[in-house]
Structures are given as C-alpha cells and as structure tokens.
Amino acid sequence: xxSQGPREDEIGPGWTIGTMFCLAALAVAWAPFxxxxxxxxxxxxxGADDSAADILWxxxxxxxxxxxxxxxxxxxxxxVFQALFRNPLATPFxxxxxxxxxxxxxxxxxxxxxxxxxxxxxxSISALLGAVLSIVLVYVLTSTGRQxxxxxxxxxxxxxxxxxxxxxxxxxxxxxxxxxxFQMLRWVMGGMRNVVGFSDVLNVFAFVVSGCLIVWYLLLxxxxxxxxxxxxxxxxVNVNQAKAMLFFAVSLMVGAVVAVCGPxxxxxxxxxxxxxxxxxxxxxxxxxAALLFGGVLLVVCDTISRIIxxxxxxxxxxxxxxxxxxxxxxLLLARRRDLGVF
Amino acid sequence: MRxxxxxxxxxxxxxxxxxxxxxxxxxxxxxxRRGEYVSIVGPNGAGKTTLLRAFDRMLTGEISGExxxxxxxxxxWKQSDLAKLAxxxxxxxxxxxxxxxxxxxxxxxxPYMSPFATVNPNDRKVVHEAMVGxxxxxxxxxxLDTLSSGERQKVYIAAALAQGAHIWLLDExxxxxxxxxxxxxxxxxxxxxxxxxVTVVAVTHDLNHAVLESDRIIALREGKLVxxxxxxxxxxxxxxxxxxxxxxxxxxxxxxxxxxxxPRMTPEQDKELAxxxxxAREKMK
Numbered sequence: 001x002x003s004q005g006p007r008e009d010e011i012g013p014g015w016t017i018g019t020m021f022c023l024a025a026l027a028v029a030w031a032p033f034x035x036x037x038x039x040x041x042x043x044x045x046x047g048a049d050d051s052a053a054d055i056l057w058x059x060x061x062x063x064x065x066x067x068x069x070x071x072x073x074x075x076x077x078x079x080v081f082q083a084l085f086r087n088p089l090a091t092p093f094x095x096x097x098x099x100x101x102x103x104x105x106x107x108x109x110x111x112x113x114x115x116x117x118x119x120x121x122x123x124s125i126s127a128l129l130g131a132v133l134s135i136v137l138v139y140v141l142t143s144t145g146r147q148x149x150x151x152x153x154x155x156x157x158x159x160x161x162x163x164x165x166x167x168x169x170x171x172x173x174x175x176x177x178x179x180x181x182f183q184m185l186r187w188v189m190g191g192m193r194n195v196v197g198f199s200d201v202l203n204v205f206a207f208v209v210s211g212c213l214i215v216w217y218l219l220l221x222x223x224x225x226x227x228x229x230x231x232x233x234x235x236x237v238n239v240n241q242a243k244a245m246l247f248f249a250v251s252l253m254v255g256a257v258v259a260v261c262g263p264x265x266x267x268x269x270x271x272x273x274x275x276x277x278x279x280x281x282x283x284x285x286x287x288x289a290a291l292l293f294g295g296v297l298l299v300v301c302d303t304i305s306r307i308i309x310x311x312x313x314x315x316x317x318x319x320x321x322x323x324x325x326x327x328x329x330x331l332l333l334a335r336r337r338d339l340g341v342f
Numbered sequence: 343m344r345x346x347x348x349x350x351x352x353x354x355x356x357x358x359x360x361x362x363x364x365x366x367x368x369x370x371x372x373x374x375r376r377g378e379y380v381s382i383v384g385p386n387g388a389g390k391t392t393l394l395r396a397f398d399r400m401l402t403g404e405i406s407g408e409x410x411x412x413x414x415x416x417x418x419w420k421q422s423d424l425a426k427l428a429x430x431x432x433x434x435x436x437x438x439x440x441x442x443x444x445x446x447x448x449x450x451x452x453p454y455m456s457p458f459a460t461v462n463p464n465d466r467k468v469v470h471e472a473m474v475g476x477x478x479x480x481x482x483x484x485x486l487d488t489l490s491s492g493e494r495q496k497v498y499i500a501a502a503l504a505q506g507a508h509i510w511l512l513d514e515x516x517x518x519x520x521x522x523x524x525x526x527x528x529x530x531x532x533x534x535x536x537x538x539x540v541t542v543v544a545v546t547h548d549l550n551h552a553v554l555e556s557d558r559i560i561a562l563r564e565g566k567l568v569x570x571x572x573x574x575x576x577x578x579x580x581x582x583x584x585x586x587x588x589x590x591x592x593x594x595x596x597x598x599x600x601x602x603x604x605p606r607m608t609p610e611q612d613k614e615l616a617x618x619x620x621x622a623r624e625k626m627k
Binding site: 086216217218219220221223224226227228230231233234235236237238239276280281282 | 399423426432437439441445446455458501
C-alpha cells in the first residue's frame with residue numbers, strides 16, 4: 001500500500017534541504033584537509049609550510065570544488081532525464097553522452113595528441129566534441145523522423161548510439177599499444193586526479209551554472225512533463241521547446257563534466273532517487289536537494305578514494321558504484337512506500 | 343433543446359491531417375458554438391481522437407485546411423494562452439503519477455504562474471473550489487496512482503476546472519468505469535455544461551449515451567465527416583448505416599423519446615444462439 005501523503009511526524013522538506021545544505025558546506029570545508037598528506041588548517045593563509053599551502057590551493061581545493069560541481073551536475077541531469085523519459089533507469093548518460101566523450105578521449109589517446117587550448121587539455125576538448133557529437137546525432141536521428149521526436153525513440157536511439165560508440169572504443173583499445181590502451185581504460189573509469197589549479201574548475205563551472213539556470217527556469221514544466229507529455233501540453237507547456245532546451249542544457253553540462261572527470265557512474269542514477277525518497281516528486285524541492293546531495297556524495301566518495309588505497313588512489317567511479325549500489329538497494333527494500341518512481 | 347447562441351468557439355474549414363502519408367482526417371468542415379455539448383462518435387480508427395486533440399493544437403503529421411480556436415488560427419495560439427481556455431481530459435488510464443491530488447491540481451495552474459513564483463492564495467482557492475465541485479476533497483492528500491479509475495477521472499476533470507478552461511475536450515471519459523461512476527462523471531460534465539456554460543466536446547463509443555446528453559453529434563468514418571447534426575437526426579437507419587455499416591439496429595428506448603441502438607444479429611446467428619442456450623439449459627438440469 002502506498003502512502004496517504006506526508007505523515008505529520010515526518011520531517012518537512014525544508015528541514016531536509018537545510019540539513020543537506022549544512023552537510024554540503026561541511027563536506028566542502030573539511031574535504032581539502034584530508035588525503036595522503038595531512039594539511040594543517042593554517043595552510044589556508046600561507047602557514048608555516050609552503051608545500052602544504054601549495055597542495056591545498058593547487059590541488060585539494062580545486063579538486064573538491066570540481067567534485068562538488070560534477071556531482072551536482074550529474075545528479076541534476078539524472079533528475080531531468082528520469083522525469084523527461086518517465087523512466088527510473090534513465091541516467092545522465094542515457095543519450096550517449098558518456099560513450100561519445102569516451103570515444104573522443106580514446107581517439108585523442110590513440111593519436112597521442114597533447115596540445116592545450118586556453119588551458120584545456122586535448123583530451124578534454126576531444127571528449128567534449130565526442131559528447132556533443134553523440135547528443136547531436138541522437139537528436140537529429142530522432143527528430144527528423146516522420147512522427148517527430150518521441151521520448152521513447154530518443155531513449156532507444158541513445159542506447160543504440162552508446163553501444164555503437166562503446167564497441168568503437170573497444171576497437172580503439174584493441175588496435176592501440178598497451179600503454180595507450182591503459183590510459184583509455186583509466187579515463188573510462190573516471191576521476192578527478194588530473195586537476196591542477198582552477199582552470200578546469202572554472203570551465204566546468206561556466207557550463208554547469210548555465211545548465212542549472214536553464215533547468216531551474218523550467219522546473220514547473222518538468223513537473224508537468226513528469227506526469228506525461230499530453231498532460232504537460234494541455235496545461236500549456238510548450239513541450240517540444242521545453243524538451244529541446246532541457247536535452248541540450250543538460251547534455252552540454254554533463255558533456256563538460258565528463259570531458260574533465262571522465263564518466264562517473266551511479267551518482268546521476270542514485271542521487272535523484274534518494275532525494276525523491278526523502279523529499280517527494282515536486283521538482284521545485286527535489287532540484288536543490290539533488291544538487292546538494294549529488295555534490296556531497298561525489299566529494300565524500302572522492303575523498304575516500306584518495307585515502308583508502310594511499311599512496312595510490314582508487315578510481316572514484318568504482319567507489320560510487322560500490323557504495324551506491326547497496327545503499328540504493330537498502331533504500332528500496334527498507335522503505336517500500338512512496339517510491340516516487342514513474 | 344437549448345437555445346444555442348452563435349458564439350463559435352471551434353471552427354474547422356476543409357481541415358485535413360495526414361500521419362505518415364495516411365490520411366487520418368479528410369476535409370473536415372464544422373463549427374462548434376460556445377456552451378454546446380458535442381459528442382464525437384464513429385468506429386475505431388475513424389479519427390475521433392485526432393480531431394479532439396486538434397482542438398487543443400496537439401497535431402502531428404501534415405496539416406492542410408484551417409482550424410480556428412476562439413476566432414484565431416491554431417497556428418497563432420501560444421499554448422500557455424490556449425490552456426486558459428481549453429483543456430484535454432484524457433481517459434482514466436493507469437499511468438503512474440507520483441503526485442498527490444492536491445499537488446497535481448496546483449500544477450494545473452501552470453498557465454497563470456511565472457517560472458519562479460510560488461503558489462499564491464488565489465491558486466489555492468481555485469484548486470480548493472475545483473476539488474469541492476468535483477467531490478475530490480476526500481482524497482486530496484492521496485497519491486494519484488493509488489486512486490481508482492473513477493476517482494482518477496474526477497481528478498482529471500478537476501484539473502480542467504482548476505486550469506480555468508471553459509472548453510473541455512474529453513477523450514472517452516467513461517471508459518474503464520463501472521455504471522455508478524459512469525453516471526457520476528456524466529452528471530458532473532452535464533452540470534458544468536448546463537450551469538457554467540462549459541463547451542463540451544467528448545469522444546465516445548456509447549452512442550446511446552451521446553444522443554441523450556448531447557446538443558449535437560459529430561460522426562466520423564475513415565477520417566470523413568459523415569454526419570453533423572442534432573441527435574434525433576442521427577438515430578435513423580440510413581444515417582447509422584453510413585457511420586457503422588450494417589451492424590446495428592434501432593429499438594425503442596423505454597423512457598426517452600429517442601430510439602437506441604443495439605448490435606444486429608443475422609437470422610443464422612439468432613438460431614445459433616438459441617441452440618446454445620438450449621444446450622446450456624439442459625446442462626443446468
């Protein structure tokens with residue numbers, strides 16, 4: 001039996017979001033001081049040890065900020081795609097963004113490109129191009145059909161493009177020499193290990209913030225779209241325009257994240273579901289919660305992945321999947337009520 | 343029959359629609375006036391739902407001809423403006439909607455809300471009235487997908503009310519409902535039509551109901567308009583034959599002036615059925 005609405009003894013969504021905000025602030029403030037080397041607090045303002053301040057400002061802080069941005073973007077994207085496709089298994093990578101980016105990166109490693117443009121590495125640029133290629137491909141393939149773009153067709157086209165690109169990546173790995181092929185494999189696992197300085201953070205920040213603003217502007221539309229396209233249409237939503245804006249905003253935002261961090265799985269699938277269980281299906285509340293929770297989740301996972309196998313580090317994608325899978329299962333089984341799944 | 347005013351809300355002139363090369367609507371020409379109760383009938387695949395959705399600008403495929411909604415071409419309307427006038431009420435299907443009834447109805451105020459605004463007291467008042475009017479207040483806090491089909495259909499109608507629409511486009515509003523809920527829904531629609539001057543356009547398979555409720559009937563067959571007129575005129579053997587073919591016969595309604603239709607049986611079918619009944623009776627003994 002599903003719920004009869006929020007119970008009175010339940011914590012209100014305002015408190016839940018407030019708690020998440022505090023957790024987020026705490027996580028972002030603490031995480032930079034954790035890692036292989038302990039950094040004292042006074043490193044923030046120079047402190048006694050120059051190398052500690054260097055590590056903190058050039059590596060730890062950018063890395064934590066990037067993790068937070070990436071986690072937020074992936075969670076927001078997952079939330080949007082789940083609502084848009086009315087499908088609980090939709091992820092930020094459903095439209096083939098991850099495989100497109102991975103293919104771009106694979107091509108780059110195979111050819112051994114090593115230029116940089118405006119502080120952005122060749123790998124990131126080719127990954128972003130790959131992501132854009134896959135989005136455009138899926139969109140053009142499905143919207144030039146006779147019936148216009150149905151979301152079901154789009155979902156399937158995304159999956160088909162993903163599989164095609166994945167086999168192309170395997171092919172690239174097969175024909176590359178072992179060291180290049182290891183680079184490709186490591187990239188596909190995802191992670192924030194290559195971040196030095198703030199240039200990557202700022203680039204990703206620009207994409208993520210503009211994407212987030214567009215999603216924020218369309219939250220009411222998203223609410224109605226999650227009840228079905230015909231409902232949204234008759235309530236006055238400009239369905240095709242809203243869909244196109246959401247697809248492109250979200251895909252570009254994810255493309256930018258993946259280009260720098262590689263495809264980090266599970267955050268985009270899990271974070272929106274967990275938030276939906278805590279907050280409910282109203283996207284006006286769900287959205288800030290997903291942004292905060294996704295950010296915190298990735299910051300925490302990244303911090304653990306830095307510590308757990310020190311002095312080497314665990315690819316964060318492995319950790320998110322390892323932690324996220326069982327936690328998600330536990331949530332599903334422990335709280336059967338009100339799953340809020342479409 | 344009521345005195346119909348001449349305020350035309352929906353008008354099609356040689357309106358055609360082809361989907362994937364196949365003609366779905368062919369040169370439909372008709373007018374629907376404000377406050378009318380119009381039923382759209384016809385066999386499956388006649389284009390009934392396509393016509394209904396066209397009145398809400400939900401069109402795919404190649405369109406030709408003209409379609410005016412409240413005096414303005416469908417192409418010129420902005421959907422959020424049209425939503426204040428017209429609402430499509432779908433079948434009480436089993437789609438999963440994770441919202442509570444109240445949340446859902448507040449979302450229906452979309453055409454009056456700006457993207458960053460919060461729900462204002464007027465929206466709450468309108469939604470409250472819509473719930474009282476449709477008798478949906480008792481399940482206001484329940485999730486939509488825990489409701490029965492009848493309750494859900496009432497919520498969908500409340501949605502049209504909350505939206506402030508005075509043209510209701512109903513797609514088989516009583517399909518999936520038992521007789522009790524059918525009567526409930528139909529009286530709700532009739533009340534809105536008669537008391538609040540709501541223009542009702544309803545696709546239905548139940549011609550017997552349609553002739554009793556409607557001011558006019560639209561009959562479609564293979565995308566063509568084969569009949570548009572008052573109910574007494576459609577209940578004629580040759581008109582019915584043009585719509586449904588040979589499969590129906592007319593019998594007298596026990597209470598109303600208008601006849602009703604029942605499925606026709608050929609003499610062979612009749613004999614067959616008599617034999618079968620006799621056998622069943624034997625078995626019972």
